[in-house]
Amino acid sequence: MYTNYQEFLKKELTSIEEAGLFKNERIIVSPQGAEITINTGQKVLNFCANNYLGLSNNAKLKEAARKALDSHGYGMSSVRFICGTTDIHKELEAKIAGFFGTEDTILYAAAFDANGGVFEPLLGEEDAIISDSLNHASIIDGVRLCKAQRYRYANADMADLEEQLKKAQNNRFRLIVTDGVFSMDGNVAPLDKIHELATKYNAMIMVDESHSAGVVGHTGRGVTELFDLKGKIEIITGTLGKAFGGAIGGFTTGKKEIIDLLRQRSRPYLFSNSIPPMVAGAGIKMVEMMSETNELQDKLHENTAYFSKKMIEAGFDCKPTQSAIVAVMLYDAKLSQQMAARLLEEGIYVIGFYYPVVPKDLARIRVQVSAAHERAHLDKAIAAFTKVGKELGVLK
Numbered sequence: 399m400y401t402n403y404q405e406f407l408k409k410e411l412t413s414i415e416e417a418g419l420f421k422n423e424r425i426i427v428s429p430q431g432a433e434i435t436i437n438t439g440q441k442v443l444n445f446c447a448n449n450y451l452g453l454s455n456n457a458k459l460k461e462a463a464r465k466a467l468d469s470h471g472y473g474m475s476s477v478r479f480i481c482g483t484t485d486i487h488k489e490l491e492a493k494i495a496g497f498f499g500t501e502d503t504i505l506y507a508a509a510f511d512a513n514g515g516v517f518e519p520l521l522g523e524e525d526a527i528i529s530d531s532l533n534h535a536s537i538i539d540g541v542r543l544c545k546a547q548r549y550r551y552a553n554a555d556m557a558d559l560e561e562q563l564k565k566a567q568n569n570r571f572r573l574i575v576t577d578g579v580f581s582m583d584g585n586v587a588p589l590d591k592i593h594e595l596a597t598k599y600n601a602m603i604m605v606d607e608s609h610s611a612g613v614v615g616h617t618g619r620g621v622t623e624l625f626d627l628k629g630k631i632e633i634i635t636g637t638l639g640k641a642f643g644g645a646i647g648g649f650t651t652g653k654k655e656i657i658d659l660l661r662q663r664s665r666p667y668l669f670s671n672s673i674p675p676m677v678a679g680a681g682i683k684m685v686e687m688m689s690e691t692n693e694l695q696d697k698l699h700e701n702t703a704y705f706s707k708k709m710i711e712a713g714f715d716c717k718p719t720q721s722a723i724v725a726v727m728l729y730d731a732k733l734s735q736q737m738a739a740r741l742l743e744e745g746i747y748v749i750g751f752y753y754p755v756v757p758k759d760l761a762r763i764r765v766q767v768s769a770a771h772e773r774a775h776l777d778k779a780i781a782a783f784t785k786v787g788k789e790l791g792v793l794k
């Protein structure tokens with residue numbers, strides 16, 4: 399049996415390769431940081447991690463993780479409702495709710511699971527989910543598992559959202575779903591306008607703050623802070639795997655009854671392991687650090703503004719950013735790959751994205767700025783971009 403299937407798989411893999419879409423992984427042999435070492439021995443500056451606050455190798459988080467490892471052991475060997483809940487899981491849930499100004503939080507193994515398990519328990523076939531067309535894959539998968547009627551609006555297009563809300567007026571309940579930051583362009587969801595439309599058409603809102611939590615807003619509370627909507631959004635999902643230390647873990651935070659029902663019926667919560675105590679322990683420390691100071695947010699915002707301004711001055715076509723993502727537009731797919739490869743030779747690790755990850759003829763290099771970057775790192779990257787840009791004819 400496998401012989402035939404093996405042939406089939408080999409053809410499939412070859413066709414991915416021939417289309418130039420085969421993903422090769424680069425191997426890192428150091429901790430994640432502004433500067434990393436790859437397995438060729440080369441040291442490169444990292445501009446493609448979600449390590450927005452530079453916490454992935456933070457000494458205080460590692461110490462908190464070690465402490466929890468000693469006090470609560472390595473693994474939980476259980477789902478939450480059987481014997482997988484510790485005092486530190488509960489403490490982290492309360493801390494996350496405090497951070498976002500919400501009523502309660504439920505933890506998951508990943509934000510992918512939070513999004514995968516949020517729709518099906520809450521909405522039925524009488525209801526409507528109205529989803530931004532650029533929402534994350536995990537939202538799309540979560541919506542697929544739910545029987546609610548689906549409506550889609552063009553990215554951040556408020557006229558289209560209003561159109562869809564009108565169509566959904568006969569449904570019992572309506573939930574508008576959006577990413578906080580759209581990860582390919584770096585734009586934020588216009589949550590102020592979404593909130594106005596939600597009020598006008600009697601809908602609830604869910605925001606996935608995975609790319610925005612810790613990053614967007616003066617104190618890093620995400621797009622709900624940016625638009626002054628703290629406590630007014632019914633459902634927020636997010637990850638501990640990006641700005642918040644970058645380890646693993648996701649959460650849904652929001653209205654009490656929503657979280658209560660998710661604890662009863664959300665399948666990735668009921669049928670998948672609890673996060674390890676060390677991740678919960680470090681998570682608590684992370685929220686405490688966030689609550690003490692905005693230092694990291696300030697540095698990140700300053701770094702992003704500096705990088706973006708200098709790149710535009712150098713002549714690059716950068717999308718206006720409201721996050722820590724700077725999309726350097728190249729349009730041509732092949733060029734985006736050539737440029738990323740040349741930049742790596744120059745010691746700058748960035749990734750070129752092209753169709754189907756971004757629309758056809760809108761290839762780009764996505765730069766992710768971090769609070770871990772020092773001014774010298776940014777200057778080195780800008781100089782390398784300028785050198786390679788001239789070499790490849792991107793800059794005149």
Ligand SMILES: *Cc1c(COP(=O)(O)O)cnc(C)c1O
Pocket residue numbers: 507508509510511513534536577578581606607608609636637638639646647648
């Ligand atoms: C990264 C990301 C996720 C997935 O997060 P994990 O915790 O790694 O599963 C979900 N939603 C959005 C918007 C993301 O950017």
